[in-house]
Each structure stands twice: as C-alpha cells, then as structure tokens.
Amino acid sequence: MNPLLANIVGHFPILQVVVPLVSAPLLSLLAFLRIRGLAWIVATLVSLITTVIAASLLASVWGGKVISYEVGGWAAPWGIEYRIDTLGALLLLIVASISTVTLVYGRSSVLQEIPEDRHPLFYTAWMLCVAGLLGMAVTGDAFNVFVFLEISSLSSYVLIAAGKRRESLTAAYRYLILGTIGATFFLIGVGLVYMMTGTLNIADMAEKIVAVRDTRAIKAAAAFLTVGLALKFALFPLHLWLPGAYTFAPSTVSAFLAATATKVSIYVLLRFDFIIFGQATPVAGLHFSQFLMPLSLAAIFAGSIAAVFQTNLKRLLAYSSVAQIGYIVLGISFANEDGLTGGIVHMFNHAATKGALFMAVGAMVYRLGSAELHDLRGLGRRMPLTAFSFFLGGISLIGVPFTAGFISKWYLISAALDDGNWPIAVLLLLSSLIAVIYIWRVIEVFYFTPPPDGAKTREAPAVMLAMVVLMAAATVYFGLDTRLSVGAANEAARILLSGGLL
Amino acid sequence: MAWLAPYNYWIFVFLMMIGLYTVVARGNLVKKVIGLNVFQASVILFYVSMGKINGGTAPILTGDPDTVYSNPLPHVLMLTAIVVGVATTALALALVVRINDAYGTVEEDEVQEMDRAS
Numbered sequence A: 001m002n003p004l005l006a007n008i009v010g011h012f013p014i015l016q017v018v019v020p021l022v023s024a025p026l027l028s029l030l031a032f033l034r035i036r037g038l039a040w041i042v043a044t045l046v047s048l049i050t051t052v053i054a055a056s057l058l059a060s061v062w063g064g065k066v067i068s069y070e071v072g073g074w075a076a077p078w079g080i081e082y083r084i085d086t087l088g089a090l091l092l093l094i095v096a097s098i099s100t101v102t103l104v105y106g107r108s109s110v111l112q113e114i115p116e117d118r119h120p121l122f123y124t125a126w127m128l129c130v131a132g133l134l135g136m137a138v139t140g141d142a143f144n145v146f147v148f149l150e151i152s153s154l155s156s157y158v159l160i161a162a163g164k165r166r167e168s169l170t171a172a173y174r175y176l177i178l179g180t181i182g183a184t185f186f187l188i189g190v191g192l193v194y195m196m197t198g199t200l201n202i203a204d205m206a207e208k209i210v211a212v213r214d215t216r217a218i219k220a221a222a223a224f225l226t227v228g229l230a231l232k233f234a235l236f237p238l239h240l241w242l243p244g245a246y247t248f249a250p251s252t253v254s255a256f257l258a259a260t261a262t263k264v265s266i267y268v269l270l271r272f273d274f275i276i277f278g279q280a281t282p283v284a285g286l287h288f289s290q291f292l293m294p295l296s297l298a299a300i301f302a303g304s305i306a307a308v309f310q311t312n313l314k315r316l317l318a319y320s321s322v323a324q325i326g327y328i329v330l331g332i333s334f335a336n337e338d339g340l341t342g343g344i345v346h347m348f349n350h351a352a353t354k355g356a357l358f359m360a361v362g363a364m365v366y367r368l369g370s371a372e373l374h375d376l377r378g379l380g381r382r383m384p385l386t387a388f389s390f391f392l393g394g395i396s397l398i399g400v401p402f403t404a405g406f407i408s409k410w411y412l413i414s415a416a417l418d419d420g421n422w423p424i425a426v427l428l429l430l431s432s433l434i435a436v437i438y439i440w441r442v443i444e445v446f447y448f449t450p451p452p453d454g455a456k457t458r459e460a461p462a463v464m465l466a467m468v469v470l471m472a473a474a475t476v477y478f479g480l481d482t483r484l485s486v487g488a489a490n491e492a493a494r495i496l497l498s499g500g501l502l
Numbered sequence B: 001m002a003w004l005a006p007y008n009y010w011i012f013v014f015l016m017m018i019g020l021y022t023v024v025a026r027g028n029l030v031k032k033v034i035g036l037n038v039f040q041a042s043v044i045l046f047y048v049s050m051g052k053i054n055g056g057t058a059p060i061l062t063g064d065p066d067t068v069y070s071n072p073l074p075h076v077l078m079l080t081a082i083v084v085g086v087a088t089t090a091l092a093l094a095l096v097v098r099i100n101d102a103y104g105t106v107e108e109d110e111v112q113e114m115d116r117a118s
Helices: A003-010 A012-033 A037-061 A086-113 A116-138 A142-161 A167-197 A202-212 A216-232 A241-248 A251-279 A288-308 A313-333 A337-368 A384-398 A404-418 A422-447 A462-480 A485-497 B007-025 B029-051 B072-103 B108-117
Strands: A067-070 A081-084
Touching: A003 A012, A012 A037, A012 A067, A012 A081, A012 A116, A037 A067, A037 A086, A037 A116, A081 A086, A081 A116, A081 A202, A086 A116, A086 A251, A086 A337, A086 A462, A086 A485, A116 A142, A116 A251, A142 A167, A142 A251, A142 B072, A167 A202, A167 A216, A167 A241, A167 B007, A167 B029, A167 B072, A167 B108, A202 A216, A202 A251, A216 A251, A216 A288, A241 A251, A241 A313, A251 A313, A251 A337, A251 A485, A288 A313, A288 A422, A313 A337, A313 A404, A313 A422, A337 A384, A337 A404, A337 A462, A337 A485, A384 A404, A384 A422, A384 A462, A404 A422, A404 A462, A404 A485, B007 B029, B029 B072, B029 B108, B072 B108
Parallel strands: none
Antiparallel strands: A067 A081
16 A cells, blocks of 8 residues: 555544544635535535545454554553444444435435525534544543534534524524533543543543442442433433424434434443443442333333324434334343344444434425425325335334344344343334334325325435435345344444453 | 531532522523533532642642642643533523524523414
C-alpha cells in the first residue's frame, strides 16, 4: 500500500468522528454563502465516506481483534483512547450506513418539510448527530462518552424540533428535559466510578474496579449509569419522550433516529454493565444487567399493547419501538451467550426493520401529507411498492421466518429455554401475537379497505422509493444471510462475557 | 456529627434534589429549565469537591517536593460540562421562545390542553 494511504488508514478511528464533525461547521457556512442546494450533496458525500471508514474498521477488527488508537499520541490511560472491537465496529456500520441511506432517501422529503433557507443548518445538525453517535461507539474514555452523548442529543433535539407541526416543539422540549436528566445521571455515575478508581479509561476502570468492587459508591454508580442510560434508550417506564419525538419529527429524522439513536445508548450500557461492572460483585447474586429483565418484559407488553390502539402510523411504530427496545434489553439481561447474541443481533435487525418501516411511512406522508390510518385506506392499490415494503418490515417486526426479526426472536427464545426460563419463552411468543394484531390492523387498512374516491396510483419519487425498497429487501436479506449480523453479534457476546479483556 | 463533615456532598445532594423537584413539579417551561440548570450545577459541585484534597493547593508546580496538589482533572472535566450545560440551556430557552410563538403560552398544562384539542 502507498505509505500516505496506509497513514490515513491508521487514523481511521479518529477520522470516523472528525470527518462528520468538521463537515458540520462547513455545512452551516453554506447557509451564509447562500449555496443551499449544495448542503445535501456535501452531507451525503460525508456520510458515504464515514460508511466506508466504518466498513473498513469492521473488516479490520473481524475475528476478535481490537484496535486501540491514542488520540494526539498520548498513551492510555492518561490520554483519551479510542478503542474499537467487533461490537463497536458493528454499531459504527449501522449508524453510518443508515445515515447514508436515509439522507439519499430524504432529499425530496426534506425539501417538502423544511423551508429551504434552513437546509444547511438542518444538515449541520444531522452531521453533528452522526458524529456524536459514532463518537459514543468509538471512544474508550468514559467522560468522552458523555461529551459525545450530549453532542448527539443536542443535535437530535434540533432535528426533532424541525418538524412541520407545532407539536414537534413540545416533543423536542420534553425529550430535552428527560434526555438532559439522563445524561446528567450518567455523568454522576461516571464521577462516582472515577472517585473510586481514579481513571476514566474504560479498560483501565475494569481492572481497578476489582479492588473496590464491594463498595456502596460503585453500586450507586451502577444505578446512576443504568437509570441515566435507560432514559436515553427509552426503556419502559422511562420511554415517555419517545412516542412524541418520533411522531412529530420530520419523516427522515424519525427514520434515522428510530434506527440508530437508542441502539448506541444500549451499546454504552453493555460496555459499562459487562466490561466495568461485570468485574464487580453481583448484588444479591444477580449480574447488574439482570435487574433489567422485569422492566424489559413490561416494555415489550406495554409498548405492544399501546401500539394496538394507535390511529397514527408513526405513533404506532414509535410504541412498537418501545417494545423492540424491550426485546433488546431482555436479551442482554439473560447475561449469557445466546441472550446477548439475540439482543445484539436484534439491535442490528431492528435498525434495518424500523428504518424500512419509518421510511415507508415517510414516503406515504410525502404523497398524502398524513400518517393517520384513516387517510391511508387502500394504499395497497395507491402506492403498491411502498405498501409492500411496509408489509415486509411488518412481518419482520412480528418475527416471521425468513425475515430479520425471526433470527433475533429465535436467539432470544433459545436463550430463555437454555436458562430454563420457559415462562419467558411463552411470554415472547405471546408478545409476537400482539405484534401480529397491530401490524394486521395496518395491513387491513392498506389491502382490504377500498381507497377513497378519486385516489390515484402515485408512488413517491424514484430515489425515495428505491431506498424504501432497498431497506425492505435488507430486512429479508438479513433473515436469510446471517453471517454479518449473527457472526458479529456472537463474537461481541463472547468478548463481553469474557469481560472485554482478551 | 461526623456524617456532616463532607458537607460539600450534602450540598450536592440537596441541590440535586431541588433541581430535580423543580423540573418535575413546576408547570412553567422556563422554571423547568432553571430547575435543570440547578441540577446540572449540583453535579459540577460534586466533581469539584472530588478533586479537592485537604491542604492541597492549586496544581501549579512550586518546586517544593512536599507540596500537596489538588487533582485538576475533575475541574477540567467540569469546564466541558459547563459548556454542555450552557448549550442545553440556550437550546431549551430557544425552544421555549418558539413554543411561546406557536402556542401563546409557556404553561405546560395549557400547551397540553391545546395539543389535545387539535
């Protein structure tokens, strides 16, 4: 390899964050230069570059390798270390690729929903959000996680508030209040761990925590961190911000955030619970993550049942997200290899599935100006490809074989059975039945009610439609070829269970 | 009275509770933001207390090997946290201004009433 290129590849861990971060102020300059059309092109190109970097990072850590990068040449644990393992690289790929797909998809939708003079600033907030989410996945420093968490959160409040209706403002405000409380709880938790261990480097913390693992401060830290992050990833009953935020955000933003934002917070929780607190003494014989099991079951049922009663399709999907987060956390709370694999693979599969569903709904909103079920009657005839893509995403949400959702449910149920916990396996099957009900309600409206008089067949613009179909195809593809998703998830699960120290 | 000795931490807990209570109990959107600010400020106090060492001085090299220095790292971290806090407050107040434009009120229950009506 050419030495210059090799040098650049060596800096991929930092470039992963810096490229979108630097693009943000450049994009906002476009607002002053009045070259608004350029904003989308720049944002999409930058997003594409980050996807290439993420893919190359995943390829180079494949097989259980770990990349450690010293920021500014300061050695860990004094300097900030960027540490990428299989799980982090998988997250990077999810965030970067979903960002690229939704940007390509969202051009027409953003043109319609956001006044043109605000486009450069909209894409600025978007790239900041991407940079924050990627940073959380890439960094090995606990305080750095907080900073990136806030970068991604602040920009996502802006993105949500960009929605057309005034309810988007109150949704963004509510998310801001709860999100800030969550982030501050996280900060208190980090502070307590720092107090006891004297280090901020996550790998170093895991070693030093062993000496103080019985103290009350560490247990308080675990509680603060878990509650703070649970607020960020909307675990029931801390999910109150989520339905409003996903319903009233611009369609493109809903698709992007629903597919990525909550996953990254769950990833941070995984790192803290397994790598740091995994070394501490279990409380009452339970691993720290196991306290989440009852909450995750409550999330699955409360979210699914609430989804059944929604009349707005975006809100329905948002409540279903609350349930899906429950599945991911349930997998994690088994704290065994199958459960973790199931939870992590569901992070991946749910990103594809929910991305496809929200993108399909965005296409409907683009043409019909509404996501109310009442206005979507006969959509199977009016927008056949979009409706069919929604159908594919829907059956993946239920967990029908040959879709991505089936793979995750399979691992979750086998984890429950391995654990000898058959009631949970039964509950999982029951909850899938509720998913059948809420998806069926939508399918019935699409295919078994006549379209209103005078409705014409008109699909969304070609590029938008192509991306919807691509994501829907991905949910089927990852149900058939699981080498990437299950392969990476299984490897990540083994790394986490060994305490992250290979 | 030994439990009162680390009094900074008691103030931290006290401020934290005042902040959280204000966020939860107040219906005025601006007051909620102020509550959030108090809550964030309490965490700053917590970190700053953590870095202080009894008899320690500012971490500037004096040349005397017996000098005890306070730990500057938590203090530096709080510079970042203050910046984050300012950004959060600015954004929250901007949202409140927009909410006031759109709804004509900054009282949470009135806003909710109008959302329900529409």
